[in-house]
Every structure is written in structure tokens, then in C-alpha cells.
Amino acid sequence: MKAILICAALAAASLTGCAGLSADVHTANPSAALQGARTYTISRMPSQDASTDHPQFETMLRDELAKNGFIDTAGKSAHYLLSIAYDTRPATVGVSVKDCAPGACERAPEPPFALFGGRAYQHSLTLRLFEQSSGQEVYSVNAASSDRDADPLHAMPALVKSALAKFPFDAPPDWRVKLRTDQASGMPNVVSVKPVQP
Template identity: 70%
Template sequence: MTYEHALYRSEKMVKAILICAALAAASLTGCAGLSADVHTADATNAAAALQGERTYTIARMPSQEAGADQPQFESLLVNELAKQGFVATTAGTARYLLSVAYDTRPATIVVNENGCASGDCRRGPAAPFSLFGGPAYQHALTLRFFERASGHEVYKVSAVSSDRDADPLHAMPTLVKSALARFPFDAPPDWRVKLRADETGGVPTVTSVKPLQP
């Protein structure tokens, strides 16, 4: 490989990385609207398993019992579940135990060397997001429904979104709305939910729910 060819390839790679980083930064700042990716685990028989009485109680982990944001988050979740016909009740009478897990962590977004195309391309370095408005964060929410009597898990759904806000509570309306945009989600297991932000800062509105192409 000649020096000129190596230099041209290096310049092309850097340009591709910067373009991809800029596009990703723009989407994280809201230019592309709100969205979340939703995944369900073996949802083939979930619709049948969730027929009948829809009563539940939230099974909290010890760390959640002391969480300052837990009451506000659970209130949001209870309200959205009520729209699906679920009624919160005591542990002794509930049909389902609902396990809730959520976290927020710094997101490392990686771009491909050849113009950000997917496939078998070699991975380039992580995009320098500090140059485009600060670090990105990934928020994740997982809901798991267990039959209280048997302990059998009947449905599991996860939602993931990214933005530049480190506060997990700010991401919860988007995640909860996305995870429950369809209940239950059927096959395929992966979906993209797009939403429109509420101008008053309330729960966003779902605008589209489409399966992700493999």
C-alpha cells in the first residue's frame, strides 16, 4: 500500500467516524424524536398466559425499598399498567408478581470503518461524543411477570433508550410507555417504538411501533 493510498484511506475513515458521530449526536439531542428499542423473551405464548385476571403486586428488591425515586417511578408504572387492565393489589391476592429492574449507564457508541454500514465491517474507535455536546447515557428497563402461585415467568419485556440526561427518572416515561406500547408484544422479539414528547413534560405519546428487521 502506497503512502498516498494509506493517507487517503485514513482521511476517509476519520471523515466517516466524524459524520456518524455527528448524526448520532443529533439523534441523542432530540432531532430524531424520542425512541426506544424493545425486546421480548419468548413471547410466543405470552398472550395466552396473560389471559384472565390481571392483578399484580410489585416485588421490590432491598435497594428499591430505600430508593428515593421509587414511589414516583412506581406511580408512573401503575398508571400505565392500569391502561392495560392491570390492577395493583396485595401480595397475598395478586395473580402476578412483577419484578422491575432499571439502570442508567454511560453509553459507548461504536461506528464502523466503512461509512457506518452494518455487516461484517471492522469496528473503528468509539465516537468522540465529548466533542458533540457531552456524554451519552443508556437507560434500560426490564419488566418480568411471574405467576405468584407457581413462580413461573410468563412474560418478560425490556426497553432501552439513549440520551444525554444522566437522571434515570427522566427516561422512565419513555421506557415505560415503550415497554407497554403493546401488551404483550408478539413475535418477532425486537421492536422500535417511536414517541412524541409531551409539551407539558408528561408521559409521551406513542406514534409508531414497528418490528426491527434482522
């Protein structure tokens, strides 16, 4: 029981930011050669057209993509179509038990109270690049982080920085990006980008 409480306390500490900001990044088609003109246009879903948050996400992405030499053609002909998806949902903290009998390792129901001062939230951002001429997906990257703020706008700067910390990410497909908040601007800066060891 003591070990479980210590693990839960450590998980809570990492969610509150004691260890600094970090995000897990996963890529499909790592080492993909992004050939041709670095021009793109954003492909929106109807729900994104109606969203009040989405224009702010796009502005952050345009700024970071511009640092990587990508130019938004604002709906005109471009080499790539960019698809953006993001999500914020309550996260769960689980405890795994090694060598338990089948059927005896069912997940326990969530506690009726929030441990350590608040509910945790999982934020994710997925960017997908398609060649406009062929419709073929040539690159996909997903960044995910956890904190105690349900507002996706709060998490988005760190997710954008993480997803584009290397562009494109090469193999292996899984990376850990560590960030630090700049005291003057309040914006996150990338501190390190390291592959996740299996």
C-alpha cells in the first residue's frame, strides 16, 4: 500500500509541473523526405470553422511552421494539405500489478474524489501532411501532455513546440520533448529532444 501511495504521489508531482514541462511525441513515417515546395494550406473540418479556439491554434502553428521554412498559401494552391486535430480529456492514473491472474487485473473504478488537489487532463495535438496532388499522407506527428488545466489553449503552445521541435522527426518514432517556460514571455521553449528508449 505504501508503494502505491508513493507512486501516486510521484505521478501527481509530475502532473503539477514539478519536473518541468514535457510532452511525448509519436511520428508516423519517421525520416519521411518532405520533398517539393514547402508550401501548405490548412484543411479544416466544419467543427473547426465554427470553433472560437481554432484560429488561435492555427496562428501558433503558422508561426512555428514558418520557422521551419513552411509558407501558408491561405487556401491557394500548395504542395501540402495540413490537417490539424486536437483533444483535451480527463486523464486516468492507473496502477498495474505484475503477474496477476487473468480476470483479476480489472481496472479499479476511479475514486470519487480528486487526488492531490485536482483532476488531471490529457492534451493531444496531431498534425498530418498530405501531398495535395496525390492525396497521399507523407508525414504525421502527435504530441501529448498532461496537466491539471482543462483549457486546451493553455496546453497548445507546449504541444505545438513539441510537435515541431524537430521537423520532420527521424527514426525512432517515439520522442520525449522537455520544455521550460520563458519568464519574460510566458511561452515554452524547447530544452531537449531525446528518443524514448524501448
